Amino acid sequence: MKTEKRVEDSRAEQIQILMPIHINGKGRLFGGKLVEWIDIVGGVVARRHCECNVITAAIDNLQFKEGAFLNDTLVLVGRLTYVGNTSMEVRIDTYVEDLSGIRKPINRAYLVFVALGEDGKPVRVPRLLLENESEKAEWQGALKRNELRRIRRIEGY
Numbered sequence: 001m002k003t004e005k006r007v008e009d010s011r012a013e014q015i016q017i018l019m020p021i022h023i024n025g026k027g028r029l030f031g032g033k034l035v036e037w038i039d040i041v042g043g044v045v046a047r048r049h050c051e052c053n054v055i056t057a058a059i060d061n062l063q064f065k066e067g068a069f070l071n072d073t074l075v076l077v078g079r080l081t082y083v084g085n086t087s088m089e090v091r092i093d094t095y096v097e098d099l100s101g102i103r104k105p106i107n108r109a110y111l112v113f114v115a116l117g118e119d120g121k122p123v124r125v126p127r128l129l130l131e132n133e134s135e136k137a138e139w140q141g142a143l144k145r146n147e148l149r150r151i152r153r154i155e156g157y
Contacts, residue, residue: 001051003126004128005128005129007080010046010049010080011045012045017072028067029069038094039059041076041077049128050125055113060111060112061145062108062109068106072096073096074106075096077095081142085124088113
């Protein structure tokens with residue numbers, strides 16, 4: 001395993017066309033289905049980075065900005081924003097893509113995953129090589145989100 005990896009090394013993208021089974025009683029994408037897809041994409045990103053199994057430790061900052069409807073094309077894009085010793089924060093952006101390929105953001109989520117060794121215990125993950133200002137800004141935002149998660153744990157939220 002490498003000791004350091006780039007953000008691009010673990011990037012993942014998933015495409016879905018919304019079918020009737022994905023739609024709720026009000027004609028929109030069922031939010032729980034989107035959360036499932038977000039968790040899968042995030043897990044793929046984390047696994048690619050650490051090259052081992054992972055568990056979802058936290059889902060936060062899940063923001064539904066717009067709805068998605070029957071026959072829409074959904075694109076989920078995941079990438080690492082931060083790594084600790086055994087944990088990784090992953091950002092997943094969800095878009096509705098029109099037939100010309102233009103994407104409109106409908107959701108953003110941040111998830112935290114923990115890398116697990118063969119014994120099921122947390123293991124160290126490779127460092128994250130930040131290559132541009134956008135990646136550095138995401139890292140800084142992740143530090144703030146990590147601190148907020150720490151405070152919520154202490155306060156029992």
